[in-house]
Amino acid sequence: MFKILERETLAEHINKFVVEAPLIAKKALPGQFVILRLHEKGERIPITICEADPEKGTITLVVQEVGKTTYELGTYQAGDEIADIIGPLGKPAEIEKVGTVVAIGGGVGTAIVYPEAKAFKEKGNYVISIIGFRSKRFVILEEEMRKVSDELYVTTDDGSYGMKGFVSDKLKELIEEGRKIDLVIAIGPAIMMKVVSDLTRPYGIKTIVSLNSIMVDGTGMCGACRVEVGGKTRFACVDGPEFDGHQVDFDLLIKRLAMYKEEERIALERYLKERGKA
């Protein structure tokens, strides 16, 4: 069992959990993820690690409520326990000094790009961060991102905060202004990562994305998370989760992410109905 030490609502439907997991905290590097299972009847879902504190033996997870499991996790309070957390899984991000890095976070993806922006900054890179949200009330980690960035831009789809538009619009602006960009890290919804990758491709700007495939074991055993990168089948859990965005078949990823759409709807409706009764 893994005890939740702190819980905070960062924005509507986005919660932060600090969880006791000493073995994982000792090893976790930016870009890696855990698989968690809430209880005996729970499913196993991958969640990327936002922060790890090896001294305190804790990891921080930022989770958006999208399906039954994440809604249920949203009800967990400090002192509650998560049955299983396994990790750190996947390959860590490659953090090197390359010059200017643009770190892009889409929605809850901001929590994943945050430790990478921080690590790139600590390596001596010039870090430009762009974080985008649907609306002002969904904005998270703005202050944290500002601390680890040389420049920070916030976008909202509806213009209620920061620049109106998508993260890709801001990136396009920077490119068109002629800013020298050596590396783009884009983490967020699959469609956002696809748009960013399509944008940088003609300019030859190296673009790394983190793929959020459906997983079961997370250790290479099942192949649920398979994706196509450069025409080859790869497992996001052990070969990734980070890949060259210019090589990823995003259309396949988006289709595969929707494989259990119907079941996800049934499970969530059933859960919310029961919760309503309680």
Next chain:
Amino acid sequence: MKKIPRQPMPKQPPEERIKNFNEVALGYTEELAVKEAERCLQCPRPFCVDGCPVKVKIPEFIKLVKERKFSEAAKKIKEDNVLPAICGRVCPQEEQCEKKCVLGIKGEPVAIGRLERFVADWEAEHGEIEKPEMPEKKGIKVAVVGSGPAGLTCAGDLAKMGYDVTIFEALHKPGGVLIYGIPEFRLPKHIVEREVDYLRLLGVEIKVDVVVGKSITLYELFDMGYKAIFLGLGAGLPKFLGIPGENLLGIYSANEFLTRTNLMKAYLFPEYDTPIKVGKRVAVIGGGNVAMDAVRSALRHGAEEAHIIYRRSRAEMPARLEEIENAEEEGVIFNFLVNPKRFIGDENGWVKGIELVKMELGEPDESGRRRPVPIPGSEFIFEVDTVVIAIGQTANPVLLDVTPEIKRNRWGYIEADYETGKTSMKGVFAGGDIVTGEATVIEAMGFGRRAAKAIDEYLRTEKW
């Protein structure tokens, strides 16, 4: 003496059992067991024992069954086999102990597996599971990585020798393939849990949710005071066919299909959270035991038609005959001498067909089986809603990639001595599928047992 025929095993009728995940074989009653035990000739030179990878004292336990001393019979088996309820169910006895039975020369061999199962279940039902006499603790720590058949056996043997054994398991439940792979209807999970509990009774500590190689390395385990490590990792990386369309929706590896079903209990969705997609027409590609498990699971998930697609003929199928017969009884449709060339998807990316090519059998290959050869121009489309690829596994590299001292062969499996399990890294032993490639539960157990002996010798003599 009048000749007693081999006693058949009572089973759930096929039309009933395809509607549930409960165990198919119901087990012997006391009467059936005693009657079957009476058939044993009690050979002074028992060949059956030669056929058993862990050398269970077969005639001795069968004699105790005949005398209705069931509890003693269980203890006798457990001297050599810590997992009898599992072996009685999933060992290929027809290839091992029963193959060597003298009665089998002219008639039918003694049903050793069914008797082993009966004895183990009888002991559990009568609440008489006792801790055997244990030697004094040595105060020496040994780590076992993986809680499948190899790891469990190795851990049990070492605990019985007085070592402090800790098992590290990556999944959230111990048992390895016994839990995630073999279905409930062939090996009920409460039986695996019971056998794992027996190991705990022997003092074995089991830590789940630890991915050795990720959460912790072998070097750190040595630093923590473990004096030897046994790796029973299993194969653990599914093979795909490498043909177009393999990543279409609705195509599963057998590992994923069975893990969702068994470990995650997807057949109880939405009571359990994990879903599974099983359409009306399911095709399982492969001819081994895993393929049989998958195709029979598909029927129970509600498939109207469940097909096996196999590139050779029935005679070459690697699955146990008993499993093939169970599948046939349940209405599984076997398509022999066909091989997939590509998968065809619909506009939403779901699989809707497989292009198959007909095959014929040519000259024998290195496995001794006749090699299937495609017949040019014989391609046709086979309509499906769901596909499960059950063509085997290879070595999972997660742990080995961070432990370069451990030599691997060209297939990625660990190079370990067959008799001792010794690897190229001092203090590290290995056994089971991660050494042999895919094999059986009992072979993995045999490897775990030999390694336990070698680990004991290494820790006593410190000679590598």
